[in-house]
Structures are given as structure tokens and as C-alpha cells.
Amino acid sequence: MAQNLYNNLEKEIDKHVLSFVPSILSSSFLNNKATQNDEVQEGGGGMMMMDDVTFLNKLNTCWLQHCSDMLMIRSIFLYLDRTYVINNHQHQHHPSSLSTASNTVPSQHNSTTTSTTSTTSSSTTQNVHIKSLWELGINLFRQHVAMHVDIYRRTTNGLLLLVLKERQGDMIDRSLMNSIVTMLVDVHLYTDCFERPFLLASSSFFLHEAEDRLNNGGGGGEGAASEVAGYLKHAETRLKEESERVIHYLDPSTRTKIIRCVESRLLFDHCLTIIDKGFAHLVNENRTDDLHRLFCLFSRINELDKIKVAYNTYIKSVGREQINNQEKDSTMVQDLLDFKAKLENILTVSFNGNENFAYSLKEAFESYINSRPNKPAELIAKFIDNLMRSKGKSEEETEAMIDRVLSLFRYIYGKDVFEAFYKKDLAKRLLLSKSSSVDAEKAVISKLKAECGPSFTGKLEGMFKDIDLSKDIEKAYNESQEAFVLKETHNIDLSVQILTAGYWPVYHPIEINLPEEMSSYLSVFKDFYLSKHSGRRLTWQHTLGQCVLKAMFPKGKKELYVSLFQTAVLLLFNSVDIGCCLSSSEISERTGLTQNDLNTTLLSLSMGKVKVLLRQAASTPSSSSSSTEEADKQAKPTTATKEISKDDKFSFNKDFTYKLVRIKITSIQLKETVEEQQKTTDGVFQDRQYQIDAAIVRIMKTRKKLTHALLMSDILSQLKFQFKPADVKKRIESLIEREYIERDTTNANTYTYLA
Numbered sequence: 001m002a003q004n005l006y007n008n009l010e011k012e013i014d015k016h017v018l019s020f021v022p023s024i025l026s027s028s029f030l031n032n033k034a035t036q037n038d039e040v041q042e043g044g045g046g047m048m049m050m051d052d053v054t055f056l057n058k059l060n061t062c063w064l065q066h067c068s069d070m071l072m073i074r075s076i077f078l079y080l081d082r083t084y085v086i087n088n089h090q091h092q093h094h095p096s097s098l099s100t101a102s103n104t105v106p107s108q109h110n111s112t113t114t115s116t117t118s119t120t121s122s123s124t125t126q127n128v129h130i131k132s133l134w135e136l137g138i139n140l141f142r143q144h145v146a147m148h149v150d151i152y153r154r155t156t157n158g159l160l161l162l163v164l165k166e167r168q169g170d171m172i173d174r175s176l177m178n179s180i181v182t183m184l185v186d187v188h189l190y191t192d193c194f195e196r197p198f199l200l201a202s203s204s205f206f207l208h209e210a211e212d213r214l215n216n217g218g219g220g221g222e223g224a225a226s227e228v229a230g231y232l233k234h235a236e237t238r239l240k241e242e243s244e245r246v247i248h249y250l251d252p253s254t255r256t257k258i259i260r261c262v263e264s265r266l267l268f269d270h271c272l273t274i275i276d277k278g279f280a281h282l283v284n285e286n287r288t289d290d291l292h293r294l295f296c297l298f299s300r301i302n303e304l305d306k307i308k309v310a311y312n313t314y315i316k317s318v319g320r321e322q323i324n325n326q327e328k329d330s331t332m333v334q335d336l337l338d339f340k341a342k343l344e345n346i347l348t349v350s351f352n353g354n355e356n357f358a359y360s361l362k363e364a365f366e367s368y369i370n371s372r373p374n375k376p377a378e379l380i381a382k383f384i385d386n387l388m389r390s391k392g393k394s395e396e397e398t399e400a401m402i403d404r405v406l407s408l409f410r411y412i413y414g415k416d417v418f419e420a421f422y423k424k425d426l427a428k429r430l431l432l433s434k435s436s437s438v439d440a441e442k443a444v445i446s447k448l449k450a451e452c453g454p455s456f457t458g459k460l461e462g463m464f465k466d467i468d469l470s471k472d473i474e475k476a477y478n479e480s481q482e483a484f485v486l487k488e489t490h491n492i493d494l495s496v497q498i499l500t501a502g503y504w505p506v507y508h509p510i511e512i513n514l515p516e517e518m519s520s521y522l523s524v525f526k527d528f529y530l531s532k533h534s535g536r537r538l539t540w541q542h543t544l545g546q547c548v549l550k551a552m553f554p555k556g557k558k559e560l561y562v563s564l565f566q567t568a569v570l571l572l573f574n575s576v577d578i579g580c581c582l583s584s585s586e587i588s589e590r591t592g593l594t595q596n597d598l599n600t601t602l603l604s605l606s607m608g609k610v611k612v613l614l615r616q617a618a619s620t621p622s623s624s625s626s627s628t629e630e631a632d633k634q635a636k637p638t639t640a641t642k643e644i645s646k647d648d649k650f651s652f653n654k655d656f657t658y659k660l661v662r663i664k665i666t667s668i669q670l671k672e673t674v675e676e677q678q679k680t681t682d683g684v685f686q687d688r689q690y691q692i693d694a695a696i697v698r699i700m701k702t703r704k705k706l707t708h709a710l711l712m713s714d715i716l717s718q719l720k721f722q723f724k725p726a727d728v729k730k731r732i733e734s735l736i737e738r739e740y741i742e743r744d745t746t747n748a749n750t751y752t753y754l755a
Contacts, residue, residue: 206265228278291350319368462503618647
């Protein structure tokens with residue numbers, strides 16, 4: 001009886017399900033020949049859209065009705081379902097009720113069944129093929145409705161068309177989509193009927209979309225940066241949309257597949273195009289948000305190496321332009337600092353401080369900053385010199401700037417060039433009292449010591465020790481009887497800096513004829529010092545001497561801060577009447593200055609901003625009645641008058657006026673001439689030759705016998721500066737001549753150490 005009841009019930013359900021088909025296919029859309037095309041047309045019209053929505057609504061209505069009917073049937077024949085139909089399925093769950101007004105339908109797990117063991121083995125064997133009433137209803141709906149050829153095709157096309165419309169910006173009924181997709185999941189047709197065609201259609205859609213936007217400049221901006229930035233935003237939006245689509249109406253199993261599809265078509269397939277077209281522009285315009293978006297998107301497809309390579313290439317390209325542009329040498333260091341700060345900000349903000357990108361930044365900076373040997377090191381030293389002499393900055397600002405500059409210093413190979421120029425500039429700052437802060441100077445030395453070791457800063461630290469010791473010596477001298485007697489006689493204050501020759505730059509002494517009262521001071525101090533330190537030798541370096549002169553001008557008293565050379569020239573005019581002139585040759589004879597030093601000194605006094613002396617060129621006729629204004633006109637510096645001739649005459653400017661009482665004219669001592677610069681560079685190159693010699697001898701003494709290639713390799717590993725192979729060959733030849741090494745008699749490419 002139970003078996004007959006089950007069979008009759010199955011027949012009735014079968015008839016009931018079959019009755020849905022005509023109802024679903026009754027839409028006028030069935031007769032539309034356009035539907036015979038199995039592919040979804042992207043340009044479908046409104047009627048086509050409406051027919052698909054109508055069809056899907058009818059299908060959804062029938063599905064919901066069927067679910068409701070099956071729940072009712074199962075409730076009525078519950079005893080049959082629990083006794084005759086042996087429950088061979090573990091974890092059978094389904095809703096106890098379903099409202100026809102709701103789109104909620106049973107989920108996939110309602111139809112997921114597994115076998116279980118019955119308490120009666122004979123019943124299990126007899127009814128193992130019997131389905132539960134719910135499973136029976138789902139199976140019949142799948143067989144007669146879902147797998148019907150027209151319904152199957154139109155369901156696929158209708159769902160894909162709705163997805164397309166939503167991607168194009170139209171509003172669709174997401175609850176309808178969710179209900180139909182859930183139906184396909186429950187009848188086990190989700191993969192074949194929807195997911196596979198959905199992924200194929202999505203791949204084609206995003207492929208064409210990417211090509212259109214990249215080829216047609218769909219970034220929404222005029223420049224390449226805006227185009228690429230717009231494309232990246234669009235790709236990010238598409239990924240977000242597809243992720244939300246899964247949440248709203250797709251099965252969770254589709255999430256990974258559709259996301260990979262979007263990433264592949266919008267990003268992976270065009271990653272090189274994106275980088276080539278817009279990366280450099282994004283960095284140029286410092287678009288950190290867009291670069292961060294690029295970084296995040298490329299990290300999804302494991303293509304960060306392409307960004308890293310582009311980042312490295314960009315840095316080297318832009319950096320070499322900055323380094324090799326000699327016209328911008330005056331601003332090179334500041335440009336490098338700004339460029340580095342910009343790149344580090346991009347690294348931190350856009351690239352999340354990625355270690356690989358940080359290493360790439362370091363490698364690129366080190367590569368391009370050394371593409372022009374020695375010059376960056378020299379300019380960094382001069383930049384620090386200007387920084388140490390500038391006033392108006394707080395200690396915090398100065399220290400922060402020092403740290404930034406030394407971050408550039410780490411990259412340069414020619415640290416010996418930096419040391420030479422920094423040492424020379426530091427000496428001038430200390431001896432001419434031009435440093436804005438001694439603490440800041442010592443902070444720089446401390447940082448250099450931490451960076452390069454104590455051997456690098458030993459001489460620099462010795463310079464500070466000399467300055468401190470000089471203060472003690474000066475104090476002892478001022479308390480001596482000899483100094484007291486001189487001061488009572490001439491009323492001149494003397495300050496002397498005692499410098500250890502090995503610590504300071506090499507200064508060639510220049511003899512000068514000083515006034516007798518000044519010479520007596522130097523003689524007395526020399527006797528005093530040698531009496532305290534026997535066995536030492538003092539050499540006066542007049543080029544770095546400074547004086548403060550009290551000048552009595554008719555229009556007011558002034559204090560002139562001048563060099564010792566300027567002092568010797570100005571004091572000559574105390575012995576002549578106002579208005580009388582001294583020729584250049586007379587001044588040279590009485591001071592003992594060389595023509596070059598004299599020219600520089602006279603130009604600074606007569607053609608600078610402060611014209612203490614008036615110059616009368618030899619070609620200009622003298623006029624005793626010439627006014628100060630006329631003299632100033634004659635003294636205007638021109639290309640033709642910058643050279644001092646022996647017959648040029650100079651006179652005291654009796655009409656001199658200046659708004660300040662204390663006037664500094666010592667800047668001439670701070671200026672570096674071309675000769676001084678070349679001399680410093682030559683000194684570095686000479687020291688490098690000694691270092692190469694020492695390295696070769698040290699290596700050969702250890703290895704005894706070595707080929708040329710291996711010797712070059714060992715030299716490269718020991719020396720910290722760049723050199724040319726030709727220079728090393730010259731040093732090898734020199735060592736062979738001096739019999740430190742010799743060529744092997746059987747192989748001229750091999751060297752042997754001579755003990």
C-alpha cells in the first residue's frame with residue numbers, strides 16, 4: 001500500500017511539474033527570432049531586456065510555487081516520508097515553511113544527501129533507490145523544467161544579459177538574480193548553466209573593455225598620468241563590483257574565479273602597457289595615491305617586480321640628468337635632496353615601505369650619483385659649508401638638514417674627495433670664525449665618524465683640538481709681561497691660532513711687509529711660544545689673518561673687518577694726505593704682495609659693494625676736482641677694468657658712507673678660486689696614487705705571485721674609490737721600476753713580489 005501511494009504521488013508531482021513548462025514559455029519572447037541566437041548581444045534593446053526579465057520572473061514564480069507545493073506535500077505525507085522512504089541521508093535540513101510573497105528559496109544544502117544505515121537491513125536493501133519527497137520534487141523540476149532546451153538556453157542568456165546591463169550601469173533586480181541563481185545551485189545546474197558561460201562572457205567583456213580604455217585614453221584626463229590613473233581606478237572599481245556581485249547573487253564558489261578573470265584581463269594582460277604608459281608620469285607628478293593603487297593592484301597579480309624595475313629605471317634616468325647637467329651644479333645637491341625626499345615619500349606612502357623597493361632605491365641612487373665621478377662629493381662638501389655658515393636656522397632644522405645631506409654622502413664612492421674639500425672649508429670656517437654653531441660642526445664630525453670610522457675624521461677632530469689648545473695658549477700669552485708691555489705701547493689686541501701642520505690643509509706661506517707695530521707683536525709672540533715649546537717651528541700663514549681696523553671717515557667712524565692683506569694696503573694711506581694717490585706698483589713694493597694677491601685685494605677694496613678706496617684707471621686722466629660720484633662711475637666694474645695695471649692709482653675715499661658701523665670685507669677669503677679648487681682635486685688624485693701603490697704592495701706581499709686579472713680584482717675590493725684600469729697599470733709599472741714587484745719571466749701577465 002505504501003509503495004502504491006508513493007508511486008501515485010510521484011506521478012502526480014510529475015504531471016504538476018510538467019504543467020509549468022507551457023506557462024513559463026508562454027511569453028511573446030519565445031516567438032522572437034532574435035532569441036534563437038545562443039550568444040548574449042551587448043547592444044540588446046529595451047524590449048529584449050523586458051522579455052528576459054519577464055521570462056526570468058515567470059521561471060522564478062514557478063520555482064517558488066514548486067518549492068511551496070513540495071513543502072505542503074511533504075507535510076501531508078510526512079509519515080510516508082519517514083517510514084516507507086527510509087531516510088538514507090544524513091543531515092537532511094529544509095525550511096518548515098515558505099512564504100509565496102518572498103524570493104527566499106531552499107539553499108543547496110537542502111538537496112545534498114548522503115547514505116546512512118537503517119535499523120532494518122531488509123528495508124534498506126529494498127528502498128535504497130527511493131528518494132525523499134523533497135528530493136523527488138527537486139529532481140523532477142530539474143528534469144522537466146530546468147533542463148528543458150529553451151528554458152535552459154533562455155535562463156543562461158537572460159542571466160548574462162542582466163549581468164551585462166548591470167556592468168554597463170543599469171539597475172537590475174538583484175533579488176530576482178539571487179533567486180534564479182540559487183535555483184540553479186539547488187538543481188545542480190549552476191556550473192553548466194550559468195557559471196561557465198558567465199566566466200567566458202566576463203573574460204570577453206573585460207578584454208574588450210581594457211583594450212578600449214587603454215587605446216582610446218579612457219582615463220578621464222588629458223595627460224598620460226591621468227589616463228593611467230583613471231584606468232587603475234576603473235580596474236579597482238571593477239574588482240569591487242565583482243566582489244559585491246558575489247555577495248548579492250552569485251554562489252561563493254565563483255568569487256575566486258571571477259576575481260582572477262578581472263585581474264587577468266584588466267591587469268595582468270596589460271601590466272607592461274600600464275607601466276610604460278604612465279608610471280614615470282605618476283612619479284613626476286608625485287601622485288602617491290595613484291601609485292599606491294598601482295602597487296596594491298599589481299601585488300594581487302604578483303607583478304610587483306615590474307613596478308620595482310620601472311622605479312629603478314626612472315630613478316637612474318632622472319638622476320643622471322641632474323648629475324650630468326653642469327649648468328645646474330650650483331643647485332645639484334638641493335635638487336638631489338628634494339628628489340630623494342620625494343622618492344622616499346613615495347616608497348613609504350605608495351609602496352608601503354617594501355624592502356625590495358627600498359633596496360632598489362638605494363641601488364639606483366648609488367648608481368647614478370657616481371655616474372659623474374668626484375663632482376657630487378665636492379658639491380656635497382660645499383653644500384655643508386654653506387649650511388654651517390648660514391644663520392637663522394634652529395638647531396633642530398640644521399641637524400635635520402645635516403642628516404639629509406649625509407644620506408647622500410653614503411652613496412658616493414669618492415669619499416676622499418669629500419674629505420679634502422670638507423677639510424679645507426672647515427679650516428676656513430674655524431679660522432675666520434664663520435661657523436654659525438660649533439656644536440653643529442662637532443655633530444657633523446660625529447656623524448661622519450659613525451659613518452666612515454675614526455680614521456676618516458682623525459684630522460678633522462685634530463683641528464678642533466688645535467682651536468681649543470690655542471685658546472689656552474692665547475690666555476697664557478695675554479697674561480705674560482711681554483704682552484702687557486706691548487699693549488700699553490701700541491694698544492693692539494692679538495689673537496693667534498696655533499695649527500698642527502698634519503691636521504690642516506697645506507697652506508703655502510706668503511711673505512708680506514707688515515707695519516712695524518704689527519711685526520713686533522708677531523716677534524714677541526713667537527719668542528713666547530718657543531720658550532714654552534722648545535724644538536718646534538712656527539710659520540705664519542698670513543693668507544688667513546684677519547684684522548679689525550678703526551677708520552675715521554669725514555662722515556663718520558667705522559669698524560672695518562678686513563683680511564691681513566687688506567689691512568696692509570689700507571694702513572699705507574695713513575702715511576699720505578687725503579686726496580693723494582698711490583699707484584699699484586707703489587703698493588706692491590711697500591707691501592711685498594705678489595701681483596695676483598695684490599690685484600685681488602685692491603679689487604675687493606675698490607670695486608666691491610664697499611668702496612673704501614677709489615680707483616683711477618691708468619687710461620683715465622686725473623682731475624683733482626672730480627667728485628665722488630665721478631670716481632664711483634670710474635670704479636664701476638666692467639670686463640675691461642677688472643684687471644689692475646701697475647699704473648692704476650688708488651686714493652682714500654673721503655666721502656665714503658655706509659649704513660652700518662661694523663663693515664665686513666673679509667668675504668674674499670672665503671671665496672674659492674679655480675686654482676684652489678684644482679689644487680685640492682690634484683691633491684686627492686695624488687693621494688689616490690699612493691693608496692693604489694699601497695694596495696698593490698699589500699696584496700702582492702700576501703699572495704707572492706698573482707695574475708693581472710686577479711690582482712685587479714683584489715685591488716677593486718680594497719679601494720673605496722673609482723679608478724680606471726689604465727691608472728692601475730701605470731702604478732704597476734712604477735712599482736716594477738722601483739723593484740717592489742716584477743713580471744714573471746715565463747708569463748708577462750703574472751707578477752711576483754720582491755721581498
